[in-house]
Amino acid sequence: MSRTSTFTRPPALRNAKDALEQLSRPGPNPVLRGDLGLVGLPGVVYAPQEGLGLPAVAFGHDWLQPPSRYAELLRHLASWGIVAAAPASQRGPLPSAARFSADLRTTLDVCAGVRLGDGRISVDSRRTALAGHGTGAGAALLAAAAHPKVAAVVTLAPAEVRPSAIDAARRITVPTLHIAGGKDTVAPIAGHAEPIAQAAGGPVWLRTIGKASHTEFMTGPHWTDLLLSGSPNGKTRRITRALMTAFLLKHLCDEDRVDDLVDGKVPSTTLVHLTPTP
Template sequence: MASVKKLISELTRRGPHKVLRGDLAIAGVPGAVYTPRSGTDLPGIALGHGWMTGSRQYRKTLSHLASWGIVAAAPDTERGPLGSERALASDLVTTLQIISEVRLGVGDITVHSRRLGLVGHGFGASAAVLAAADSSPVTVRAAGLLYPAPTSDAVLPAAHNARVPAMILTAPDDLDSITSNALPLRNALHHDLSPDALAKGAEENPVSLRVVEKSTARGFAEGFSVRGFLGDGANDRTTQRMTRAVLTGFLLHQLTGDKKYADFSDPDTALGKIVPLDPTTVADETDPLTRLLSR
């Protein structure tokens, strides 16, 4: 089996598939969808954008995922300064419905309804959590939460109800602050099962919290954005390259079952310089209500 270091190196580069781009608006939701040139029963994800951004700031990321065989779509809703994470969550679920029910390309590309995941950046990570907690009528199999930012009080209780394997990526020294809720989010998503439940065959959903070295929370957004124009640290290529690699490996394992990428789901395994964080070594400043719900 290839080493983690080698897999990371491979996943920083584009995958073997040629990529097609489509318009979600044809199906009723403004946004973009990127697919491999061909394939059936593919995995698919919906990506929630950061605050004051849109799918344009994630084109290379969406295309990167598609080059590795993952259909990747991003709605262009709730882009204003008063955007609602609840409304975006609803649109993420609708987006998953679209890509799993509509034949894509020229009708020869399909997404398997049991291979659906959510990805969110910043504000969009909150939307992804809300969508994972109440994703009916679709079933979400994984959530990639990238540099999550706190939004409303509803997010952490929703995370407690989102029984889904998750990976949280955060920047150094940005675990729990006015701009990041990575640590409280991990603690709300994580569920320790009782010995009785494990004996009955229940499976724990792994929740990993990883620190991306030399990354910035807002650097994952690509190209020009209003926030970047205001000097908010957007468009950092190192952040984008490493985040894409780890996200791709996680999704390939969770959505396709490819055991080659199992380490990307293991909360205790270091992925090169992207190291796992042991939450027990960090002070938990989660609010009392969420701590109670997470017991």
């Protein structure tokens, strides 16, 4: 498959603040929504209306959460030319991280192996990523450690799982971004995001949104809000959308216009950039 794609290049960006403003807004692509159930796996897929050789990301939901709580983020990525799919499996009270990681790998393989949008959309298997929130982030790390073609990983408020996401991180050599909440009491940074980042086998960015809690990355009400601390937050989602879009455009599409947002000072966040110990 040709490496040429029709992903949307961002406009000229003056600095990190300007990049945050631009990439937190939807991109110019009309977005299509599809059902993964058509290929035997429950879940959703969002894609730009057309494009060949596009990048793609498979996203894992948190404990008990429906993929619909991440629709805003998935649709946003698609508007910037990135196919974004989220399986809806393993939503019970005792999910299997190992099985969910297998579903994430299957989702990514389906996106790369099947023409979408009546044949007008295709994915380049060399330009794929895994991502997730909470326990779904832990499953994404397990999946990335076992998937030979993944080019990047992004986690939101990552949580340790069994098998260990920390152990999986040691086997991941591709660029990884962890976005954590400074007020997260469900998956506190010290016991989850930090040891996962420190174990990375490749370059890793750990960015903390200082006042964010665990549930601020999601949208809409859900009965689990009674169990978890915090609630959805528009500012946290806005920052997250921009950071994730920039990171994926950088590492899946070789887009250097977003460097300030990947490596620079972003308001309300703190960045630690780590490289693996030889």
